[in-house]
Amino acid sequence: MSSPTWLGKKEQLNRMNTKNSHNLNDLLKRKNDLKPSERAAVPPQRMSEQDPEARVRNFDEVALGYTPEQARLEAMRCLQCKNAPCINGCPVRINIPAFIKEIADGNYQEAIDIIKQDSLLPSICGRVCPQEVQCQAPCTLGKMLKSVDKAVSIGRLERFAADTERNQGIASLPVKPDTGRRVAVIGSGPAGLVVAADLRRAGHAVTIFEAFHKPGGVMVYGIPEFRLPKAIVQAEIDILTDMGVEIRTDFLVGRTRKLTDLMEKDGFDAVFVGTGAGLPKFMDIEGENLVGVFSANEYLTRTNLMKAYSSDIADTPILRSRKVAVLGGGNVAMDSARTAIRLGAEEVHIIYRRTEKEMPARVEEVHHAKEEGIIFHLLQNAKRILGNDQGLVTAIECLRYELGEPDDSGRRRPIVIPDSEFMIQTDTVIVAIGNDSNPLIHKTTPEITTNRWGNILVDDKGQTSLNGVYAGGDIVSGAATVILAMGQGRIAAKSIHEYLTNGS
Amino acid sequence: MNRIIEKKQLSPEVFLFQIEAPLIAEERQPGQFVIVQASDDGERIPLTIVDSDAATGTITLIFQTVGKSTHLLAELNKGDNIPHLLGPLGAPTHITKTGTVVCVGGGIGVAPLYPIVKAMKKADNMVITIIGARTKELLILENEMETISDEFIVCTDDGSYGRKCLVTEPLKEICQRDPKPGLVIAIGPPVMMKFCAETTRPFNIKTMVSLNTIMIDGTGMCGGCRVTVGGQTRFVCVDGPEFDGHQVDFDIMIKRLGSYHKHEEKAHHECHLQLGLEKKNS
Numbered sequence: 183m184s185s186p187t188w189l190g191k192k193e194q195l196n197r198m199n200t201k202n203s204h205n206l207n208d209l210l211k212r213k214n215d216l217k218p219s220e221r222a223a224v225p226p227q228r229m230s231e232q233d234p235e236a237r238v239r240n241f242d243e244v245a246l247g248y249t250p251e252q253a254r255l256e257a258m259r260c261l262q263c264k265n266a267p268c269i270n271g272c273p274v275r276i277n278i279p280a281f282i283k284e285i286a287d288g289n290y291q292e293a294i295d296i297i298k299q300d301s302l303l304p305s306i307c308g309r310v311c312p313q314e315v316q317c318q319a320p321c322t323l324g325k326m327l328k329s330v331d332k333a334v335s336i337g338r339l340e341r342f343a344a345d346t347e348r349n350q351g352i353a354s355l356p357v358k359p360d361t362g363r364r365v366a367v368i369g370s371g372p373a374g375l376v377v378a379a380d381l382r383r384a385g386h387a388v389t390i391f392e393a394f395h396k397p398g399g400v401m402v403y404g405i406p407e408f409r410l411p412k413a414i415v416q417a418e419i420d421i422l423t424d425m426g427v428e429i430r431t432d433f434l435v436g437r438t439r440k441l442t443d444l445m446e447k448d449g450f451d452a453v454f455v456g457t458g459a460g461l462p463k464f465m466d467i468e469g470e471n472l473v474g475v476f477s478a479n480e481y482l483t484r485t486n487l488m489k490a491y492s493s494d495i496a497d498t499p500i501l502r503s504r505k506v507a508v509l510g511g512g513n514v515a516m517d518s519a520r521t522a523i524r525l526g527a528e529e530v531h532i533i534y535r536r537t538e539k540e541m542p543a544r545v546e547e548v549h550h551a552k553e554e555g556i557i558f559h560l561l562q563n564a565k566r567i568l569g570n571d572q573g574l575v576t577a578i579e580c581l582r583y584e585l586g587e588p589d590d591s592g593r594r595r596p597i598v599i600p601d602s603e604f605m606i607q608t609d610t611v612i613v614a615i616g617n618d619s620n621p622l623i624h625k626t627t628p629e630i631t632t633n634r635w636g637n638i639l640v641d642d643k644g645q646t647s648l649n650g651v652y653a654g655g656d657i658v659s660g661a662a663t664v665i666l667a668m669g670q671g672r673i674a675a676k677s678i679h680e681y682l683t684n685g686s
Numbered sequence: 687m688n689r690i691i692e693k694k695q696l697s698p699e700v701f702l703f704q705i706e707a708p709l710i711a712e713e714r715q716p717g718q719f720v721i722v723q724a725s726d727d728g729e730r731i732p733l734t735i736v737d738s739d740a741a742t743g744t745i746t747l748i749f750q751t752v753g754k755s756t757h758l759l760a761e762l763n764k765g766d767n768i769p770h771l772l773g774p775l776g777a778p779t780h781i782t783k784t785g786t787v788v789c790v791g792g793g794i795g796v797a798p799l800y801p802i803v804k805a806m807k808k809a810d811n812m813v814i815t816i817i818g819a820r821t822k823e824l825l826i827l828e829n830e831m832e833t834i835s836d837e838f839i840v841c842t843d844d845g846s847y848g849r850k851c852l853v854t855e856p857l858k859e860i861c862q863r864d865p866k867p868g869l870v871i872a873i874g875p876p877v878m879m880k881f882c883a884e885t886t887r888p889f890n891i892k893t894m895v896s897l898n899t900i901m902i903d904g905t906g907m908c909g910g911c912r913v914t915v916g917g918q919t920r921f922v923c924v925d926g927p928e929f930d931g932h933q934v935d936f937d938i939m940i941k942r943l944g945s946y947h948k949h950e951e952k953a954h955h956e957c958h959l960q961l962g963l964e965k966k967n968s
Binding site for chain 2: 393394395403431432433434437438439440460461462464466470471472473474476477479480483484487488489498499501572573574620621622
């Protein structure tokens, strides 16, 4: 892409940078007449963060949020493109330029109202969405400035709008008159919460069934407090209960009650299955069942859900580790490593068999992990785990890899280098190489068909092979993101509403 | 919900709760378990369901106070609600008519064995039951077991009651009979189950054991309960709790069970202090 002519005028740009762009009031006076060049010249607003040295000793949120001034300056960077490529990058197609314009104008309630037309959990998505590969990837400003890092920080603005609203006390969403129809939602993760909200708004009675003792799914047991405070998730759930959604915890559909019984005996007219990807994968290597080897799910659940980090509140313990090795390169691997260091580990290693470029983790998470002193071992992978006579982990034997041709995922395939074995001393190994689908619903409801990986098969409306039963989120797509689960939830909710209204 | 309608103390450390849980009572089959929490942030404790009555909507649990969480559970009384109760979990016991079934229970393991003895008897098997404990006062469900068994043997390690021996001794004698039993089911401390499996191995008698490993969710999500069975990793919560005892790697399982031993001792001690249970000289 060739640079626009105005970008060539370096001097003019520099002058603008120093004189105008920091001054919100100057910009505000002319907010409707700002030229693209002037918008582009506003420096990207950094969100302040806890200092790495301080934050590795607590579980508080790392990113601290924008001030109103920062948010409005950042919002003014938006070029308000007519074709809005950002919207195409958003899985739920939020009207991004419109809400950003409201923030620039200081109309924060209007901004959040626009977001909520399409996204029901903005304070969560603003924090955990991978914006750099979604809405911010095609941002015109980022392209102009030749770096996706310089795109408008859409996610941070979304978070700002949502937090501002929450801090003032969110009014629950209006609910239409009761339709007399009842919907069971299985699982209280992002997909389930969105389905519950949409269908309740339409006037249907909704009951969410959750196996754990607290609702929220992966947002509560998986994603750590320092990335997504649990109070925020609870606030979203409180809105649902205010709207009249019933939540039944300690209820495992398939075991406590069969899915078909919910429809045939308990009077539910439709069911949504959003049970997630809750079956941890292991490496299938020697030593994997030694004491001190955890799935990331176990490690994070002990810490987040059961609050093992605070012996004052919780009774569930977690082993105190000195040297931790985390296997994997996704967000869950970063979460595990950063949790381990907060729990007091002296050294935390991430072992990943490709290079940083292929890591599925968000760039921001990798950056945060590095700032916190996590040691990265790239192009390496575990071969076996060694233990002592008490069954305690003592070391991990690794192999070195190089990258070959691209594989099915489009990433270059790692190829093992023969005889490259070496040891890393460690007392804890966390396996964070992904999750398979939890097989319970399929096992106890064989009428629902799945593919060979156990993912529930649905049509483009989210309908499963069983009439009246819909599914979405990771149980359909395999381990993915909060926003994709939400997107599928919205599609399924729309279909369920049509099914309940028109019978198809 | 989850109201305790009866509480009994069966031995100094063993308690029985009968709990109102109509949905669990309706679905529950022998061999399945529940997870209980004595408080909102309390540890999740897996307990096998000893009995259930779908008509009255109740289930029976028996547990031993071994650490802080089970002590807090034992503090609950008749009329109290158990804060959290999830179930029934796990795969049910495979109940078939096999001919002669030997059911071996050790210590608190007699409790989860009881529903299996009942079901095996109901399926027209000849049931020989062996129960054992360290000493007489730790024996539980003796009368209940005797009533439903065709042959019944009690042993204690110290000889304070019944035969003075380990459960493996009568088990071996029964294995030597002709015809030999078709199935052995052993539930108790891991070491006992390991040696029961070793006792029956030379006789080539199928031996099922019920494992009670450390769990968090109990639904297959955390993998903390995993064991090595026949060289493969299996999850006790969804693939079990019952496995072929000849295939289970008991050694690594026992080590995994001890993962939090030090932590538990400390929490248990502090809990005793809080509850005022600690003896002055201990």
